[in-house]
Structure formats: structure tokens, C-alpha cells
Amino acid sequence: MSDMQLNVISIAQILLRNEPEESTRSPKLIADKVSLAALTLGLGPGDFDKDAAVAELVRRFSHWVPNDAALSDSAGHEDWFNPSLKKDWRYWQRLQRYLERTMPVSVVEALDRSTDGIIEQLENPAREAPWDRRGLVVGHVQSGKTSSYSALICKAADAGYKIIVVLAGMHNNLRSQTQIRLEESFLGYETSPFREPGNPVGVFFEDRDPDIHPNCATSRDEKGDFNGAAAQKFSVSPEQRPWLFVVKKNKSVLERLLKWMRSNHVANATDPETGRRISTNLPLLVIDDEADNASVDTGEQEFDENGVPDPEHEPKAINSLIRRILATFAKSAYVGYTATPFANVFIHRRAKTKEEGEDLFPRSFIRNLAAPDNYVGPTRVFGLTGPDGERVDGLPLIHAFSDHVTDDGKGWMPPGHDKQHIPMFKGEDALPPSLQAAVRSFLLACATRACRGQRSRHCSMLIHVTRFTAVQNHVRRQVDEYVKRVVQRLSRRIDEAALIAEMREQWERDFVPTHDVVRDAVGEADQLPALPAWEDIERVLPDVAADIVVKTINGSAKDALDYVEKETTGLKVIAIGGDKLARGLTLEGLITSYFVRTTRMYDTLMQMGRWFGYRPGYLDVCRLYTTSDLIRSFGLIADAAEELRQEFDAMVAVGGTPDTYGLKVAAHPSLLVTSPMKMRTAQTVRLSYSGSLTQTIAFPGTKGALQGNLDAAAQLITTMGPPAVTGPEQERPDLPPDRWKRSRVWRDIPAAAVTAFLKSYVTAPGIERANGTVMAEFIEEMNDRGELDLWTVALVAEGKAGSGHPSYTFPGGIEVKDMPTRSSKSTRGFSIGVLTDPADEGIDVGFADWESALGATVAAWEREGNKKRPRPERAGGRALRDLRTREHAGPGHRGLLLLYPLSPWREKDDPIIPDWKLPVIGFAVSFPSSDQEVSVEYKVDHLLWEEQYESAE
Incomplete structure (x- = not known):
């Protein structure tokens, strides 16, 4: 979408905000506001696509977002927040304006309400020390948790939090991706390897005042994590602008950060009991992304007959360092974000040690984020169990296959293979038919988006069949060779007739009927464009195939940066990966997924569901290729997630607390299927x-x-x-x-x-x-x-x-x-x-x-x-x-x-x-x-x- 088109839509959306809710969905009113916006910008009929602008605004104003639900415990908390405080908050106001350029107004308003609910559960940063708040925000996989904590960071900075630490996963690519998103939503500038401000981005263009320029101690570079050498020049004092740290959950990195925080750069006093240097005046906010991953102490702490924890217990390294960082500040708040809270609510409520202080149990609050009605999650994809035991209301986007393994447990990608495995299909160095069909499905989906005017949008395919890097490389080679053969046959017209016939049969058998079903199912939540004619698809297929690149995801920052580098033309990528793709990393425009995974742990499987999320204008061409066992497992996840959310809402209605939610979660069958190590016992x-x-x-x-x-x-x-x-x-x-x-x-x-x-x-x-x-x-x-x-x-x-x-x-x-x-x-x-x-x-x-x-x-x-x-x-x-x-x-x-x-x-x-x-x-x-x-x-x-x-x- 061009900048001019985006400007027309943004202005028209602002004009529509004050219209009565029942009239904002009227296509005629929306068309009138689009014309007025174009007139304001001095544009003529040929300068922008009016029909596309109207269709986009109809889609935006068709959304609604339910309210969040929250359990809280007010012990030690002083009420302080009122929405009226925000009238002078500039970080949030510029983010709000920035988001409204591309997101529905209703979604931005819901984000505002939601993060108001979170920040009011934190402490007033101006309150005298000591205080300590611990909370958990439970979202959906790929549902916008990053948007939530970006907004929370902006509001916390406006309120007066001075040190903001974001724990961004375990790998460089996720840390870099998170850094880039926070540059756009909070910093307003690109971060260079030397930690100096670079090109302006994102929210900068909504408020260019240098006086609100946040500082950042990390950069988007692959080696841009926190390090001691770069930290030597940092100077922090209470009157300075807020400092942001985007760091991996890595022992060495967190040790360096802790050492710097306990130096005179941050600490201003000595704890009389421990002799450690602490900060008594700087409020700290720690955002823990994927809080159930690595942050939970999997060691078993002993308790005596009175429930008193063993003070000499030694927690696992990451858990210990997070707690020590929190203990370095007399004024601290910790907010974990996750889509799978099972491990977090199993943290012992009274666990405590001399060195680390309290464990990370979210004793202050647990908040369930509501997803907009266009969110495509487990219940939307897989449906729910109906009265007769069969699944109902799912979408016809799933294709089951079994040709990756033979009856004798061998084959192309058998369960239990080792890192020396070489994938062979029926003795040949080739892809199984199901994966070939999945690649063709991706090509057809990319062609459909191109015909719909979405040629410059990112399109991704995920292949997740093994956790071993060496085996992933074999798969990458096979996929790359297959794609090159397809490109050659399409572009050079070498034996293309058989391929075109095969793809047309797949189009008519799968894409045409699925479009009709999905269009009826989504209704107003996602205004699906019409399906192109086959002749249009066939015409663009050669160019679409030529744009596709095949790569493995190995955890480097480069993987996260490619989307930014291809922002104008759109990246068309087939990504082959394993555990690096399992958590947090977003594959932009994910359309096709080919998934084989032997694990049956519900929380791990849920996190691997990268295909959940938002698919505006192309949900009908998305496909998931997986095994019947995994379809069944994800169906059970859908049922479990739905029941837990209903349980949560019921507890909210009767004034439950995070403590009691832990007991309720422990009662659910799905919880047996999470690591016993995370349940604090081996x-x-x-x-x-x-x-x-x-x-x-x-x-x-x-x-x-x-x-x-x-x-x-x-x-x-x-x-x-x-x-x-x-x-x-x-x-x-x-x-x-x-x-x-x-x-x-x-x-x-x-x-x-x-x-x-x-x-x-x-x-x-x-x-x-x-x-x-x-x-x-x-x-x-x-x-x-x-x-x-x-x-x-x-x-x-x-x-x-x-x-x-x-x-x-x-x-x-x-x-x-x-x-x-x-x-x-x-x-x-x-x-x-x-x-x-x-x-x-x-x-x-x-x-x-x-x-x-x-x-x-x-x-x-x-x-x-x-x-x-x-x-x-x-x-x-x-x-x-x-x-x-x-x-x-x-x-x-x-x-x-x-x-x-x-x-x-x-x-x-x-x-x-x-x-x-x-x-x-x-x-x-x-x-x-x-x-x-x-x-x-x-x-x-x-x-x-x-x-x-x-x-x-």
C-alpha cells in the first residue's frame, strides 16, 4: 500500500471516529469520508485507489474487541491511576496516532483500555520505596502481545518509570525483531551498533520533539545485545529520559546487565542487610516476553513443615538473574507475557531465597487479553468438540498427510530420527508428495494475493519437520531444488503443461470451494476479496515463483531483518526451521505451514502454532499441512484453552485471585501435558x-x-x-x-x-x-x-x-x-x-x-x-x-x-x-x-x- 493511499485511509479513519457506531460501517458514509480525505490532500480520482480505500475502512470498522478479564490481589498496592493522567502523556499519544494509521480504531481503543488495566495494577513510580509488583499477561499465540507491551512501555515511560528491561526470548533473531518493533513503537529511531540514534522511524513522525527522545542501551545489530564495554559510557540519573534495554535470556548477558546495574551508574545506596548496592530512586519495569520459557525455576526448592522455603536453594541461572535484577531496585515491577501460562502458575507462591528474594509467581495480577474478532486462533482453525464428540465450526484449511513416514516407522521424516538422518522418499532424494503439494499451495496463495493487489505484501511458508540443523539443511536443499524446477518449468515453458494442469486441478479442488466456505464463516470480521479467475492466476504464476527464496532459520538476527529490507516489494520466503521457530518469532504474512512434530506437550505445541494470528484479506488461501495425530492434539488444545478461559472469567466474576487461579489451572487435564520440570519437580x-x-x-x-x-x-x-x-x-x-x-x-x-x-x-x-x-x-x-x-x-x-x-x-x-x-x-x-x-x-x-x-x-x-x-x-x-x-x-x-x-x-x-x-x-x-x-x-x-x-x- 502506497504512502499516499495510507494517508487517505488514515485521515478518513480519523473523520469517522466521531460518527455514531451504527453508521460508521455504512459504505456510503465511508466513501464520503474517503473523498473528503482525498480533497484535503489535494488528490484527484487517478491519484489513489478509492475502492480499495473504502474496502479497507469497511474491514477496519467491522471489527470489535471484547474486554479483558483480570484477577488481582491488592496487597501492598496503592491506587493511583486515572485515565485523565494520560492527557499529558506523549509517548503513548504518539504511539496511538501511529497505530491508527494501519489498525482499526476499535482495536487501538481496546489496546488503550487493556494497557490502562495493566498499568493501574503496577505501582505509581513516584511512590516512595520500597514496593514490588509481579504480574502476568496471558495473550494468544501470534495475537499482538508485542503491541500490548509496546503500549505498556510507552505508558510506563510517561508515568515515570526510568529503567525498562525487555527480556526478548532466547535467540538473536527474536531479540533483534523485538528491538526493531520497539524502535518503531517507542524509540522513534533506528539503533546503530554504537548505540547512537540513527534514522528516524515509526512514532518519530508523530512527534519529532527531541526532548522526549528515549535512550537505548541495545541495538538491532546481531551483536547489539547488552555488553559491558558499551555500557561504560552510559550515565543514568532520575531526571533523565527513560532507558530501554532489549536483551536475550542469556546467562552472560544478564550477568553483565546485573553488574552494571549494581555499579554506581544505577545504584545509589547499599542494602544494610546484604551489603549489596541497590537503587532506591529509579523505578524499574521488567517485561518478560514468553515468560514461561527459561524464566521459570525448574529446580526443586524444599519447604519445611510450616511451609517456609529453604533460603539456601539455588535457582536455575536465568530465573536467578531476573530475580537479582529485580532485587537491585527498591521500586520494581515485573510483567510476564505468554500465551501458555501453565508453568507460571505452578511457581510456588512462597518460594524465596536470600540472594534472589521472591520467585516470579504473578501474585499481583493475571490478565487475560481479549483478541479481536478477526483473530484466527485454535478454536477458529480446529473448532470445538460438539455434542456428538465430533469437531464443529472449524475452518477447512487443514490437510492431513502421512507420507512422511512408512508403515515400518522409517521414511522421509520418521519420528525419533537423529541428526545424521538423510530424508529419502521411497529411496529417492526427493520431497514427499504432501510437501510438494504444500509448496504448490503456497505458490497459488502468493498468486492470489498478487491478483488481489497485495503483491508487495510479505508472504511466508513455514516448514517445521525436525529440530536438527543438519537435517533442516537437507530439507532446505530438497525444497530449493523443487522450487527451482518449478520456476524453470513456468518461466522457460519447459514441460509446463503437466505442472499447470496439476496446479489448476489443485486450485479447483481446494481453493475454489474453500474460499466460499471461509467467506461465509468470517462474515464481516474479514471482508474477503473475490477469488481471481484461473486465467489471472496462471498469468502471474511465473513471476510469483521467481520471487520465492528458500532459507533456513538458524537464530541469527539477519532472519528478522529481511522483512524490513523487503518492506517495499514484500518478501516471499519458504522458511525451514525447528526450535528457533518455536517461540516468539513472527513470520510475516504466513500463508502455508507444513508441520511434523512428535512432541505432545500442549504448551510447546501451542507455541509452535505460528499459523495462528491475523490474516486480513487472505485467510481463505492459508493452509496447514500436518498429521492426523497433531490435528487431534491441537483440537484438544482448542478445547482446553476455551475451558480455561471460561474458568478464568468465572473466577473474575466472583473476585478470585492469582493464587486461586493456580489451583484451578492445576485441575485441568491439559496441565499434565506440560514439562514436569516446569512444575517444580523432577x-x-x-x-x-x-x-x-x-x-x-x-x-x-x-x-x-x-x-x-x-x-x-x-x-x-x-x-x-x-x-x-x-x-x-x-x-x-x-x-x-x-x-x-x-x-x-x-x-x-x-x-x-x-x-x-x-x-x-x-x-x-x-x-x-x-x-x-x-x-x-x-x-x-x-x-x-x-x-x-x-x-x-x-x-x-x-x-x-x-x-x-x-x-x-x-x-x-x-x-x-x-x-x-x-x-x-x-x-x-x-x-x-x-x-x-x-x-x-x-x-x-x-x-x-x-x-x-x-x-x-x-x-x-x-x-x-x-x-x-x-x-x-x-x-x-x-x-x-x-x-x-x-x-x-x-x-x-x-x-x-x-x-x-x-x-x-x-x-x-x-x-x-x-x-x-x-x-x-x-x-x-x-x-x-x-x-x-x-x-x-x-x-x-x-x-x-x-x-x-x-x-x-
Whole structure:
């Protein structure tokens, strides 16, 4: 987009800001303001593209952003902030004007509100020392966390924070990328290797006054991290302008920074207790980007019987240095940013040492950033689990493949390969067909964007198939050779007919129908341009292919700078990488992703989802090529993230604190799938099940184990005697009258009968949360505290009549006709996506209570503000679980155990296990919420952990 076009749009957007909200979306009004803006600039009809300007503004004013949600603890905090303070704040005002040149007004206003909420939780920098605030901001992967902390930095500098440290990842490329973005949003100038101001950029052009020129101790250069030699010339005093430090989480770098801060350059006093030099007058703000990565102490600190931490504990290096930097300032604030907060909320609340002081638990606040409605995250891509266990509302952008590995576990990129692996497809030095198709998809997407007038925009493809650099280099060579052959065939017309035919078939089979579906799905959130005609695509393909470069991402700063160097023409890159691409690094204009990763840790996978983010005007041409196992894993991530956010919002509504959120997060099934090292122990994981639904999704593959589980269910049914209820107690007008017609319900069952079943149940091999023995231990711990003494048990047997699946009779003559089915997600053993229907948690609930739970579910939906999701018509699991808390269920709460006698057949006469025709018993346990801080140990076999989930990072 030309500068002139951008100026027209910016002025028109300012003119539209004061119009009533209901009229700003009117294309006619927008067209009138565009004409007025052009007149103001003295432009004629041929000087700019009016239609494109109107379309861009229609898109911008179609956005809305929900409000953030926050948990806070006011201990030690003095209220100080009012929005009226901002009238004289110049760093924020120039950033605000700069952002409004390219972003929707509603998004900038939401950013303003959001960062007001963060800074008010920090301390007034003018307040007398000592004070210390610790917080965590939870965003979405690729959702604009950098914009949030850029705005926060500007506001903190305006308020009077003098030292601002940004911990920018582990690698040079991410540190450099962060430096460049802060040059544009805060500094207003490029930083040279000599730390002198260079060319003006970004916000400089909104306010050129040299008196607000921030200082910077680091540069965009690959070697521009903080170093002692350059620091010798720095001089800091309270009346100076703020200083910015953008540094890696690197031991040597942080040691140099700590040494400089404790020198006379910054420190002005001596701590009488420790003898260390400290600063009593300079307020410090530390922004920790990707705060769950490297910052968390993975060493195990001991606590005595009174909960007092061992003061001699030695934290891991990065964690220790961050805490020492904070301890050097009597006035300090720490704000972590992450999309995966699991590790951070596991930091012990009372962990403390003599040298480092308190650990980094976000005791002051946790804030959930709301994403604009055009954000494309896990739930948008993969959908959510629907009532029948299948995923619904996802986008048709995913292609599954399996040709990277052969049936015998070998092939082009098998799991568990080493750094000597040479990728070969069927014995040839070539790409598998799926990767060839992905590259062609990228070419077609680039061509589409070119036809849509987006030729100068960045376009990227990600290939992430191995963590080994040597293997990445082989892949790069193969991809480069394939692209060169395509370019040659297209530009020199050498055997191009077959290639053109292949690409046209892919266009018509994939791109044309997908465009229609995505256009209908996104609605006003992303005004998709029309799909070009194939003849237009074919015409631009040779030029588009010739522009593509193939490179590996190896962590150097150059990788981050290429986008800046190609800002005018747009970089067209296929990036091959591994762990360097896993966190933080943004691939501008990411369109196509080809992804193979064996790790199953949810937090690691979420961070690797570089394809999440914003895709204005080209979402329909984005594609993700990955394996069916990873599609399933990301689907579970989508469900887990959604439930955790709903849990968070519910806690906000009742005034929860960061401490209590830590307990809630520990209760979620996804948390087992994060590194046990990050959960502060190398041998055990501590689990709480309070407020959670936990279910079996994998089943043992031997007849002996299946028979044992069936016997355990039969013994429980015998112990309980005749059921109290057959089918629903009352018909509900919102549900079919035969809901649960074949199921059975037992009430007031002693906990001992439930724990006996759980202890007898054989869990499938692997690290699974639905471990009966661990759950039984948790229930017994709760019994000791007077909770979960009585249970409701249901045999959920809603098989489809006449399905042909087997029947079975349990003790007491309880017959299950046509056993219920679940689709197996694996060809090896029996593994399913979800066991429970969301409604099943209400099987024992009367109509009045169910209506109350529905009301709570709708209220949570209204607080969330995401009206793109339909108004709930059924009570949610969270609300149904709350019915079993003390005030609803009587003393002691009440648990719900659901038994599922599943069909042993995938399809009729297609047994899961040969010669096994009896039910496969699955179970789910719905635990009410509790304020008891009860957790139990789960022993982890670390060889098994590494086999299933790989390393922590």
C-alpha cells in the first residue's frame, strides 16, 4: 500500500471516529469520508485507489474487541491511576496516532483500555520505596502481545518509570525483531551498533520533539545485545529520559546487565542487610516476553513443615538473574507475557531465597487479553468438540498427510530420527508428495494475493519437520531444488503443461470451494476479496515463483531483518526451521505451514502454532499441512484453552485471585501435558481434580485388562444395588424426551465404592490424567476434609437402536442394548477424541437446577462478549459442576461418576481387539469445585515422559 493511499485511509479513519457506531460501517458514509480525505490532500480520482480505500475502512470498522478479564490481589498496592493522567502523556499519544494509521480504531481503543488495566495494577513510580509488583499477561499465540507491551512501555515511560528491561526470548533473531518493533513503537529511531540514534522511524513522525527522545542501551545489530564495554559510557540519573534495554535470556548477558546495574551508574545506596548496592530512586519495569520459557525455576526448592522455603536453594541461572535484577531496585515491577501460562502458575507462591528474594509467581495480577474478532486462533482453525464428540465450526484449511513416514516407522521424516538422518522418499532424494503439494499451495496463495493487489505484501511458508540443523539443511536443499524446477518449468515453458494442469486441478479442488466456505464463516470480521479467475492466476504464476527464496532459520538476527529490507516489494520466503521457530518469532504474512512434530506437550505445541494470528484479506488461501495425530492434539488444545478461559472469567466474576487461579489451572487435564520440570519437580507431578471433568480417551489393548475393567464395573453395580432412576426424572422442553432413556442412575453412593472401582480400573499405558489410582487418592484426601463423601453414579448407555452393535447384561439384570459407540482415532489400539456428551454432566440434575445452570452458562457467555459464538442453549459443564458444590448439594459436595459401556467394534464385524465382543468400559468423573488446597502426587517415569512428550522446550 502506497504512502499516499495510507494517508487517505488514515485521515478518513480519523473523520469517522466521531460518527455514531451504527453508521460508521455504512459504505456510503465511508466513501464520503474517503473523498473528503482525498480533497484535503489535494488528490484527484487517478491519484489513489478509492475502492480499495473504502474496502479497507469497511474491514477496519467491522471489527470489535471484547474486554479483558483480570484477577488481582491488592496487597501492598496503592491506587493511583486515572485515565485523565494520560492527557499529558506523549509517548503513548504518539504511539496511538501511529497505530491508527494501519489498525482499526476499535482495536487501538481496546489496546488503550487493556494497557490502562495493566498499568493501574503496577505501582505509581513516584511512590516512595520500597514496593514490588509481579504480574502476568496471558495473550494468544501470534495475537499482538508485542503491541500490548509496546503500549505498556510507552505508558510506563510517561508515568515515570526510568529503567525498562525487555527480556526478548532466547535467540538473536527474536531479540533483534523485538528491538526493531520497539524502535518503531517507542524509540522513534533506528539503533546503530554504537548505540547512537540513527534514522528516524515509526512514532518519530508523530512527534519529532527531541526532548522526549528515549535512550537505548541495545541495538538491532546481531551483536547489539547488552555488553559491558558499551555500557561504560552510559550515565543514568532520575531526571533523565527513560532507558530501554532489549536483551536475550542469556546467562552472560544478564550477568553483565546485573553488574552494571549494581555499579554506581544505577545504584545509589547499599542494602544494610546484604551489603549489596541497590537503587532506591529509579523505578524499574521488567517485561518478560514468553515468560514461561527459561524464566521459570525448574529446580526443586524444599519447604519445611510450616511451609517456609529453604533460603539456601539455588535457582536455575536465568530465573536467578531476573530475580537479582529485580532485587537491585527498591521500586520494581515485573510483567510476564505468554500465551501458555501453565508453568507460571505452578511457581510456588512462597518460594524465596536470600540472594534472589521472591520467585516470579504473578501474585499481583493475571490478565487475560481479549483478541479481536478477526483473530484466527485454535478454536477458529480446529473448532470445538460438539455434542456428538465430533469437531464443529472449524475452518477447512487443514490437510492431513502421512507420507512422511512408512508403515515400518522409517521414511522421509520418521519420528525419533537423529541428526545424521538423510530424508529419502521411497529411496529417492526427493520431497514427499504432501510437501510438494504444500509448496504448490503456497505458490497459488502468493498468486492470489498478487491478483488481489497485495503483491508487495510479505508472504511466508513455514516448514517445521525436525529440530536438527543438519537435517533442516537437507530439507532446505530438497525444497530449493523443487522450487527451482518449478520456476524453470513456468518461466522457460519447459514441460509446463503437466505442472499447470496439476496446479489448476489443485486450485479447483481446494481453493475454489474453500474460499466460499471461509467467506461465509468470517462474515464481516474479514471482508474477503473475490477469488481471481484461473486465467489471472496462471498469468502471474511465473513471476510469483521467481520471487520465492528458500532459507533456513538458524537464530541469527539477519532472519528478522529481511522483512524490513523487503518492506517495499514484500518478501516471499519458504522458511525451514525447528526450535528457533518455536517461540516468539513472527513470520510475516504466513500463508502455508507444513508441520511434523512428535512432541505432545500442549504448551510447546501451542507455541509452535505460528499459523495462528491475523490474516486480513487472505485467510481463505492459508493452509496447514500436518498429521492426523497433531490435528487431534491441537483440537484438544482448542478445547482446553476455551475451558480455561471460561474458568478464568468465572473466577473474575466472583473476585478470585492469582493464587486461586493456580489451583484451578492445576485441575485441568491439559496441565499434565506440560514439562514436569516446569512444575517444580523432577520426579512427581502434583494434581488437583477440583472443578474438573476427567475422562478416559485411551483404553488398554489386552483382553485381560479389558476384562478386569468390565469386572470392576460389574462389581460396582452389584455393590450399589438397584438403580434409583431409569431415564430422566423429568422431561425437558429443550431436549428430546427420550434423552438418557436407556441409562441408569444411582444416588448417595459412598465414596468407598467409587474409589474401589477407580483403584481396580486399568489405565492404558502412557501418561494420562484419568489415572484411577491417583483419582482415588485425591477423593480419599477430600474425604478426610469432609468432602466428596457421597456420589451419584450413572451408567450412560445411549446406544443407537438397531445399530447392530452388541448388547450386554450387567448384574441385577441391567441390560445395555446396542452398546454406544465412539470413533477410534488410532489404528493401533483404541483411542478416541472425547468420551462424554457435554450434556451428560446433567444426567442427575432436576429441571429447575438445570435451568439455573443454563442461566449461569449464558451469563458467562455474556461476560465473555464474543457474540460470534451462538448463545448457549444447554447448560455448560462448569455450571453443572457448580451445582454439586456445598450450597447446592448439601454438606460435603457431591461427585458424579459416569460409566460408559462402549461397543468393542469400530464398525460391525470390525473388532477393536480380535475375538473381543464385550463392552469396553470407559469412565468420566465430574468433580465439584472446592476451596480446599488438596493435590496428590503422580509419579512420572521420565523415560516414558521423554518418549511421549520430548523435552521441556
